[in-house]
Amino acid sequence: MTSPLLDPVPDDDGAPFWAYAARGELRVQICAECAEPRFPPRPCCPHCRSFGSGWRRMSGRGRIWSFVVPHPPLLPGYAEAAPYNAVLVELVDAPRIRLVGNVVAAPDAPLDSVDPARLRIGAGVRAVFAPPAPGAVPLPRWLLERA
Template sequence: MLIPVVDDDGAPFWEYAARGELRVQGCADCGELRFPPRPCCPHCRSFASEWRRVSGRGRVWSYVLPHPPLLPDYAEQAPYNVVLVELADAPRIRLVGNLVSEAGAGLDSVPVERIRIGARVQVVFTATALPQWVLERP
C-alpha cells in the first residue's frame, strides 16, 4: 500500500484529503492559489497562507504510461496511467494522480484507449488519502 510522504508545508493537504476534501494552499494576502504547498507566496512573498477548498473537478492536461514501473509497489499493476490534471477552479494548478474507474479501483482499471487529453475528471481519494481521478462521463 502506498502512503504519502508528509512534510510540514504539505501536512494540511493530506489531513483534508483524509477527510475526502481537496484543498489547495492560498495566499491570505494576495489571494493567489499555489501548489505544491510552501511557506512563502511566490507572487507577493507573503508568509500568510490559508487552505481553500476546491471542487475537485478538472481536465486531463497530460498523461503517461510508465514502463517499466519506477516504484516496486506499482509493479503488480503495470502498465498503469499517470495523469496530470488541471483544476477547473484553479487552472494554473495541476495535480498528479491516476485515472481509475471508481474510488478504490486498481491503477490499471481504465483502458489506455479511454484516456484523452481534455477529458473532464473528478477527484476521489484512496484509503491512504492519495488523490485519484475518475471520468465525469464514463
C-alpha cells in the same frame, strides 16, 4: 505491513493538504494577501512574498493536462498493476494548479482499472478519495467525468 507502492511523506507545509484529503476534501493553499492558489504548499507566496496562507476547498473538477502509461514499470511495486496510467490534472477552479494522480474506475479500484486507450488530453475528471489503509495517506485519484 508496508505498501509496495510509493506513499507521500507529509511535511509541515503540506500537512493540511493531507489532513483535508483524509476527510475526502481537495483543498489547495492560498495566499492570505493576494488570494493566489499555490501548489505544492510552501511558506511564502511566489506572487507577493506574503507568509500568510489559508486553504480553499476546490470543486474537485479538472482536465487531464498530460498523462503517461509507464512501459516498463520501473518500480517493482507497480509491476503487477501495469498497464496503469499516471496523469497530470489541471484544476478547473485554479488552472495554474496541476496535481499528479491516476484515473481509476472507482475510488477504491486498482490502478489498472481504466483502459489507457480511454484517456485523452483535455478529458474532464473529478477527484475522489479511497479510504486509506491503516497508517496510509489518502491520495487523490481521478474519475473520468464522461464514461
